[in-house]
Amino acid sequence: MPYLHATGLALLALASVWYPCGADVGDFSPCLNFFYKSWPPKGLSGTPICQRYENQYRFASLYRRQRRSPVFSAYIYSQPEGKRPSSDWKFEPQLADATADGNMALFPPGVLDPNVVNSQAVKQDYHNTSFTRGHLNPSLHHETHTDRLSTFTLTNVVPQKEGSNNGPWEKLESAVNHTLGSYCVGEAYVVTGVIPYQEDVHWIKGHRVAVPEYLWSAYCCPKYNESILNAARLGEFFPTYAAIGRNDPNSTEEIVPIDRSSHKMFWGYDVKRMPLDTLEMYLKQRFGSVINVFYEKCLALR
Ligand SMILES: *[C@@H]1O[C@H](CO)[C@@H](O)[C@H](O)[C@H]1NC(C)=O
Ligand SMILES: *[C@@H]1O[C@H](CO)[C@@H](O)[C@H](O)[C@H]1NC(C)=O
Ligand SMILES: *[C@@H]1O[C@H](CO)[C@@H](O)[C@H](O)[C@H]1NC(C)=O
Ligand SMILES: *[C@@H]1O[C@H](CO)[C@@H](O)[C@H](O)[C@H]1NC(C)=O
Numbered sequence: 001m002p003y004l005h006a007t008g009l010a011l012l013a014l015a016s017v018w019y020p021c022g023a024d025v026g027d028f029s030p031c032l033n034f035f036y037k038s039w040p041p042k043g044l045s046g047t048p049i050c051q052r053y054e055n056q057y058r059f060a061s062l063y064r065r066q067r068r069s070p071v072f073s074a075y076i077y078s079q080p081e082g083k084r085p086s087s088d089w090k091f092e093p094q095l096a097d098a099t100a101d102g103n104m105a106l107f108p109p110g111v112l113d114p115n116v117v118n119s120q121a122v123k124q125d126y127h128n129t130s131f132t133r134g135h136l137n138p139s140l141h142h143e144t145h146t147d148r149l150s151t152f153t154l155t156n157v158v159p160q161k162e163g164s165n166n167g168p169w170e171k172l173e174s175a176v177n178h179t180l181g182s183y184c185v186g187e188a189y190v191v192t193g194v195i196p197y198q199e200d201v202h203w204i205k206g207h208r209v210a211v212p213e214y215l216w217s218a219y220c221c222p223k224y225n226e227s228i229l230n231a232a233r234l235g236e237f238f239p240t241y242a243a244i245g246r247n248d249p250n251s252t253e254e255i256v257p258i259d260r261s262s263h264k265m266f267w268g269y270d271v272k273r274m275p276l277d278t279l280e281m282y283l284k285q286r287f288g289s290v291i292n293v294f295y296e297k298c299l300a301l302r
Contacts, residue, residue, distance in 0.1 A: 024094050025047060025048070025092065025102075026098075031059075033057075034060045034075055036189040041191060042292045043283075044062060044287065044291060045062075046070075049061045049155055053149065053150035054146055055103060059156075061074070061136070062193075064210075067210035068209045070156060074190070074192075075190055076187055076189060077142075077190050078143040079181045084140065085139065085148050087149050090107070091116060091153065091155070092155045095120050095155070096115035096120070120154060121154045126159070129159070130161065131160060131211065132161070134159065134169070135157055136156055136215075140173050141177060159210075159211045159212070163249075163267070164245055164247050166265075167269050168246075168269050169271060172217065172243050172245065172271045176190070176217070179237055183224050183234065183237075185223050185224055186223030187223070189294070190220075194215055195244070198286060212247055213248055214245060214256070215245045215247060216244045217242065218279055218293045220294045239298050241274075241276065242275065242293075243274065255282055257272070277297070
């Protein structure tokens, strides 16, 4: 039955072209593999984005349209190779038009589609400001060049002060690379997100893109080498550990104290490492709801 066969193939082809287009924004189901046990963090609200680049899912982000910035990005760590790429910035076409292509795209030259500008941050939002584009999912935590390029999309970045981005937060990303690269023997799942200001929303240049007061990050590495960890006295860092970093020297010090001896460029941008439980306690305080970052706190039977 060659006729039926051909029709079946055509239908299959249609299905595989259409399905991911509809699902990249609004649903994590095509990219649940980036979460430990396929279980996205609970207690945070926003629009799921399966971050697709060159027709492959690379990581996942939870996005807040009102803030025009992400709540978190989730990814699987892999040991980096080569230099940090320089890349032009990309956007998510489906936030502006649900029927658009699901791949992230480079900003076109010239005047931007107002629906794109309305739905997300654009490069101009960051021009002439004191904020850098802070990756939640950093290019440093990926092995392949294409995975690294895919992190340069504005739905993966938040307004981050340079003192944090080029100081203590960069040190944290580097420490996590060394810890996971040296001691994690299976997959390492990482989630990195923001804590908004408690009262007034702070915006870049007073409008459009919301600035976070803190950044947080947590990893879950269910498979690790216990004997070498114990020998290195690093047992407390596995299977899971977390951190919170300041993004504003004017913040109070209950969550992260200021190291008064730090260099003035980095003064007030400290990062505090802490167990996952402690992070979740602060998240609960600040978001006003119970937040679970990993399935069974990453302590489930391994
Ligand atoms: C940034 O500032 C420069 C110099 O003041 C100005 O020419 C430029 O238009 C500004 N760009 C944006 C996006 O505001
Ligand atoms: C990442 O960590 C690995 C393993 O510890 C290390 O060999 C490598 O030099 C680190 N890469 C960077 C860019 O720091
Ligand atoms: C843990 O590391 C030690 C020392 O490198 C090695 O001999 C041992 O086989 C490793 N165990 C596992 C379960 O990977
Ligand atoms: C901190 O507060 C002071 C005084 O209100 C203000 O001048 C300064 O710009 C603030 N710093 C930051 C980084 O917001």
